[in-house]
Amino acid sequence: MSFLNISHLEKSFGPTRVVKDFNLSVEKGEFISLLGPSGCGKTTVLRMVAGFEEPSSGAILISGKDVVKLRPNQRNIGMVFQSYALFPNLTVAQNVGFGLKVKGAGSAEIRTRVGEMLELIGLPDLGGRYPFQLSGGQQQRVALARALAPKPHMLLLDEPLSALDAKVRVSLRNEIRSIQKELGITTIFVTHDQEEALSMSDRIVVMHAGIAEQVGTPSDIYSRPATRFVAGFVGTLNTIEAEVLDSAIGRLRLAGVETILNRPVPDGTVTLGLRPEAVSLGQNGHDTAVTGTITEVDFLGSVIRLRADLGGQTIAFDTFNTPGTAPPTLGEKVVLGLRSADLLVIED
Amino acid sequence: MRKAASWAILLLGMAYFILPLIGMVEFSLSMKRGEYSFEAYRVVLADPRFRETFMYSVVMALLTIAFGVFLVVPTAFWVRLKMPWIRPYIEFVTLLPLVIPAIVIVFGYIRLYNTSSWLPLTGSLTGTNALLLFGYMTLSLPYMYRAIDTGLRTIDVATLTEAAQSLGAGWVTILAKVILPNVLVAVLSGAFVTFAIVMGEFTLAALLNRPAFGPYLQLMGANRAYEPFALSTIAFVITWACMGLLNLVTRFSKFDKAPR
Incomplete structure (x- = not known):
């Protein structure tokens, strides 16, 4: 059985169905991208996995356990947001250690883990700074470290590179991918940028109007688009x-x-x-x-x-x-x- | 010419506010004939009723702030996060104390909570103190709610909450560790205004017959010449000290420059 199983997932806001019969199986350690234009339902799927939205119907199983009824803070899923969402009142080290502190870890354990995480993201000397003293790229690295510090089952990335400039975006996407491979953490990445999806993913889910139009490797998606939409959306x-x-x-x-x-x-x-x-x-x-x-x-x-x-x-x-x-x-x-x-x- | 006119208007405005203050301070220092002295202040500060009423009002102000924060922060947070459609109604309710006079509120309280009612709060000192506390909370609600709501508007409440939730935090942790510290300046601004309101409030305390600073001020004003002016100067200094503290807190807040 796959690590993450999403079956027949549906979500409606009022009369509007934004996710329609969405199915996906993700293996442990896999990097999956949800790719599609704005409003296609990709972020809604991610938010349902995270627990921020309740599905109208369908099941989400992590390691065989249905998590639909669990609150977001009970799911042990790390999440990185487009707007970084670092806590402005906490230093970088306090931000990274937040999840561990919430879990009741000891101060020595927190210090060690925070050190490891800051080393991992290449910012070992910035633990004492506040978020407003960091660049956008640095803030997003810290957000990644913060999400990974409590050792989550899975990592969700909601357009984490969208707010960054082009050069930082390219270098950070390579860093994210190498960290993900190093830790072997199952990751779902939401993006509307086909280049990001093609370059980072093990598999891509191309979404359109709430439907998964095609699921496949980057090469499959690019070379053998299954539908007219996929053909038109991915590449020229x-x-x-x-x-x-x-x-x-x-x-x-x-x-x-x-x-x-x-x-x-x-x-x-x-x-x-x-x-x-x-x-x-x-x-x-x-x-x-x-x-x-x-x-x-x-x-x-x-x-x-x-x-x-x-x-x-x-x-x-x-x-x-x-x-x-x-x-x-x-x-x-x-x-x-x-x-x-x-x-x-x-x-x- | 235009510059001179601007200066003239500014000076006129300043004179309008400052001259009465100068007059008040000058009169409060004139208790001894033919010389300036702090005699009126000495008399006031030596009066045990001053210390008693002042301390009573300080304690009530601190309790009002504590209960106000406890009530308003979670309410404003929840409204912003989960029920944004209800915001106009909440704002309307919080503004009601501005249009309903304190005397109406206190007569309502006395009518509802008198000794022959189902909840006879006025029948005991603790009950009456609690009633006064609720009254103060009501009077300060427009300022407290607006200050905190404005503070919440400057942060991305939804995303910060979700980030904290994804890290395992529950609602209490989110409020205490994420939301409250990030709106602390706003909370303090509401708190200082609340403090100033409670210290000078007369109607509720007088009609509930509690030994607060406001009724004491009125009593002195009715019976003495110089002491009321010394008391007013003290009250004025307290208010400005609150404003100064607020300014200091805002200036020295370590993370107030965070991009929102």
Whole structure:
């Protein structure tokens, strides 16, 4: 049996159902991300696991024990909040030791554990400072140490990086992941940032309108999106309509040229998904070549993102900013290479 | 020209407030003919009734503050956390003492809790003292509630509560270790205003016949010339000392600069 089992979880606020038949099993030590846009229900699921919201129906089992009726302070679950939520009246050391003190630990034990935790987060000398004397990144590290100090069964992270600037966000997400691996603590991480989810997680749950649209590894989610929403939400995806010529082998007419997917597809017209990085400027050995006209050139530093019109359908693709090589210009006719194996058939 | 006019208005305003105070202090020092002295203060401080009524009011003020904090902090916290929709009604109730005169309240108390009622609080000294305490709590409610509610508004009550809960804290620990220390300046500001109100309150104490400082002030004012002014100066100094303490507490609060 999995460490955490969530089954048929539902939550309604008045007439609005914000979480619908949510199911998830999490193994011990796993790092799971709940990824989705604002209002998709991911934070509500997290808050139900933490005990801050009561489910309308469904079960939450931790180590086989139903915790739905337990109060948040009886669940032994550590939580890190977006707004840090450090106690302003307590020093860093007192904040980290708060959970242990509440549990009745002795002062020597608290001192030792606080020292360990501050060492773990790389702030061993800041125990005497108050939260307002720390940067945002430092405050969030302290919040992490505080959540981990009482040795919780599980760690919940509610968009902990959202309030930080871009550079700190990247370094802190690596730190969080390495600390999580070091301690082997089961972790649920809520984020709307797909890059964070893809880079940190063992598995990702993509949520939309209260439903878990897909659960899978980052690679699965990115390369084999199960629904149109997942395909559109995770990464950038070109969607191209294609006419089905032979549904049994997946022979299609795409932007005026034929290609074969070598797998069955529905009859009529299908929507294909294609990542920008799967499109090559020039055929370059790809099995399908289409021609288009450049309509947009965006300079993004090391990469240039281009858009081309394929006779009424637009496709975005990337090319490296190679020194000495000029990128295509607006209105230029180009040949683009595609691999039929990279084309995803998107189902609704 | 405009600057001069501003200064003139400011000085006029200051004179309006300061001149009566100067007059009061000057008169309180004029008990001995032809010289300034602290004779009136000596007489007042030597009066055992002064010490008795002053101490009585100080104790009542401290009890009012303690019970007020005990009542208002959890109430304001709970309203903010769990029942935000009820806030306008609570605010309305807490403002009622401003529009209902103390005399109405005390006659209500006497009518409800007299010796022939089902709860004869006025039948014993302890009961009457308790009744006076409740009256003081009622009078100070608008100031205490507003001060604490404003203090709670400056912190993220919900998230701090949830953070404490996730660390295993129960409601008492959350209130005592997280919420109260973070609104302490607000609590103190309410407490000092309460102290000033109780020290000068006359109606409740006089009609419940308790030996408080307010009735003593009135008694002296009716029967003596210089001593009431010395007493008023003392009361004024106490009030300003409260304000000064409040200012000090706010300034030396170690964590008051925390970003909210």
